[in-house]
Amino acid sequence: MPFVENVDVTVQTPFTGSSTEVTLQGTQGVAGPPGSGFIDSGTFNAVNKGIVPTASGSLMLGSGTHPWKEVHADKAYLGNVFFRDENTYSARVNAVTNIISLTATGLHRIIDIPAGETFVIDSFEGICTKINNPYIGPSVEFGTTGNTSRFLEESIVKINSNNARHIFDDPQDSLDGPASISVNITKASQAVGHSGFFRANGTKIVFG
Known part of the structure; x- marks a missing residue:
């Protein structure tokens, strides 16, 4: 199930390369404070590689899902980038479902929480x-695959116009991985041609 999990990071050093190979001049590994980009510490070449966080707080080349060839202009959009905060790593997450029909009941996964992470x-x-x-x-109700109303019990979604948005505030809960957060359409919309998507907003935390 696709979801959005992006952090907008400014790459502070120039790079060159084609769509399949990028040479990044400068930063190799250490992330600065949120919004500051990378701290320069060397030069390396990356051929269709991704960036993944490590337990020490570094960012290193690995098997991430966002290859260097996606780097463009002075921006890099990296999934699962954790910024150091005291003894933890955290990242803001806005996870979404696909656009789905609201005229049919069914369970739809929003986000998977890996083992070792808390959402x-x-x-x-x-x-x-x-x-x-x-x-x-x-x-709809929001919960986990095994307990579909764990976070919010059944409630009517008030989105009866194009681009309308219904926010369910303050669920007062968290979830440890491995687990999945889902939305369950318990009663279908009686409107004609009704479609939309659902979001889960929060913070991923890794205690290190």
């Missing part, structure tokens, strides 16, 4: 992408 939940959202004839919206 602190701030809010859940439902967003309407299309509706032809507004009527009573769907009822």
Whole structure:
């Protein structure tokens, strides 16, 4: 199930290369404070490699899902980048489902939490992408695959116009991995041509 998990990092040193090979002049491994990019410490070449965090707080070339060939201009969009904060690593996460039909019941996974990580939940959202004839919206619950109402019990989603957004605030919960967070459509929307997607917003934490 696809989800968004991006951190906007400014690469402070120039690079050259084609779409399949990038030579990054400068930074090799150490992340500065949030918003500061990388701390220069050397030169290396990267051929279609990804960046992954390490337990020591470094960023190193590895088997990440975002290859260097995706680096463009002065921005790099990296998934699962954790910034050091005291004895932990953390990253803001906005995870989303695919666009799905709200006129059918069903369970939809929002995000997987790997072993060793904790996801602190701030809010859940439902967003309407299309509706032809507004009527009573769907009822949903948020939880895990094994307990579909663990975080929020069944509630009607009020998204009866295009681009409407319904925010479910303050679930007052967190989840340790390995586990998955999901949304369960318990009652289908009675509107015509109703579609949308759901979000889980929060912070991923790794205690190191």
